[in-house]
Each structure stands twice: as C-alpha cells, then as structure tokens.
Amino acid sequence: EVQLVESGGGLVQPGRSLRLSCAASGFTFDDYAMHWVRQAPGKGLEWVSGISWNSGSIGYADSVKGRFTISRDNAKNSLYLQMNSLRAEDMALYYCAKDMEVVVITYAFDIWGQGTMVTVSS
Amino acid sequence: QSALTQPPSASGSPGQSVTISCTGTSSDVGGYNYVSWYQQHPGKAPKLMIYEVSKRPSGVPDRFSGSKSGNTASLTVSGLQAEDEADYYCSSYAGSNNVFGTGTKVTVL
Numbered sequence: 630e631v632q633l634v635e636s637g638g639g640l641v642q643p644g645r646s647l648r649l650s651c652a653a654s655g656f657t658f659d660d661y662a663m664h665w666v667r668q669a670p671g672k673g674l675e676w677v678s679g680i681s682w683n684s685g686s687i688g689y690a691d692s693v694k695g696r697f698t699i700s701r702d703n704a705k706n707s708l709y710l711q712m713n714s715l716r717a718e719d720m721a722l723y724y725c726a727k728d729m730e731v732v733v734i735t736y737a738f739d740i741w742g743q744g745t746m747v748t749v750s751s
Numbered sequence: 752q753s754a755l756t757q758p759p760s761a762s763g764s765p766g767q768s769v770t771i772s773c774t775g776t777s778s779d780v781g782g783y784n785y786v787s788w789y790q791q792h793p794g795k796a797p798k799l800m801i802y803e804v805s806k807r808p809s810g811v812p813d814r815f816s817g818s819k820s821g822n823t824a825s826l827t828v829s830g831l832q833a834e835d836e837a838d839y840y841c842s843s844y845a846g847s848n849n850v851f852g853t854g855t856k857v858t859v860l
Binding site for chain 1: 752754785787789791796797798799802803808840842843844847848849850851852853854
C-alpha cells in the first residue's frame, strides 16, 4: 500500500524551531519529487516547499523562504522540513505529498499523508 | 505568489452540472499546462481529481473534467452526486514554485 506518514508536529513557541518528517512506503521513493503543503485551521491549502527526486531542484513559497529547509534521505525513504524562526502564521496542518510523475516535477500531488499539526503559541 | 481566484461557493441539484473557475495570471495558469484540481472532504486529506489541465488519474470518475482558456482554468462536475459535496482547490505551477486557489465549497442541494 502506498503510504505517507508525517510526524514531528507539536506545540512550539514563536521564534523556536521544529523538524517535520515524512516516512514513505509502497512506492519507489527516489523516483519522485516530494512536497510539503500546509493548511491553517479553517483555511485553504498553501504549497510550502518541493524537492526533486535527487535534491537537485528545490523551491519554497515566499512566506517561508529563508526560514524553512526541505531535504530528503532516499536511503531512508524519508522527507524532512526544518522550520526555524516559527511565527504564529505558520500554525497549520502540514501535509507531505508525492508528485505524480517519475523524475519530472509536475506539481500534481497524487498521494497525501494525513498531516501533522504545528501549533505556534507562547 | 498570490492565490488563484476561485468563487467561494457553487451548488447544484443531483444530476446537474457545476463548473468552478480558477483565475490566475500569465505567470501561472496562463503560462503552463500544469493545472491540477483537488477535492477535500471535511477532516480528510485532499484528493487529486485532475492534473495537467484535463487529465484524470486512475479511479476518478469521468464526471470530472478540466479545461483552460487563457489565464482561467475550469473544473466541471457533471451528474452531481451527494458524495461530490466537498471543497475544491485548483493549483498551478508558477515557475519554480506552486500556487493554490482560494477554494470553492460545492453544495449538492
């Protein structure tokens, strides 16, 4: 079964850091680009960051550029999001999502995890 | 990176059709054929319904169709069913990043 399982969310104070993880199974992880998408409570979807299959191409939303870092470990079938200098507006459910096509980045997300909640509050 | 514009709501009776628009710019929707559509039921993760403007993933009913004209993409749901009631989001590649639409709540009357 194709599956993505996020972890690492929790309550964190403004200005602090948090690292999210996403464990992939059921598909050849190193064939696909991967992404993080977030959704604030009661709000819409926001693409956060994406990384190509070989980490050669990385992109960030302007809202997180310079604060968040995406990475992957293909040997461990895992995706990560290092979040620094967290702000109240970063509070959201963070989803890990798989790109649809092999190697090519299409920004079509065909497999999603269930998300991990990040709460930023003092 | 402004969000793509969608109508907040749309509705139709069972069996009818509903069309949702998604308006962007020449830097996103109008510039690339990487427009996707997602369905999200309350408390659930989004589900890919359409990719590359008009392609349907395996398992998505052919009642769902997508198109694009200029800077505006559209999703049409034909033969509305009760289970189609959900939030729908468009998404577009925007040159090294991606942008989602504001979302549309579809109600089946």
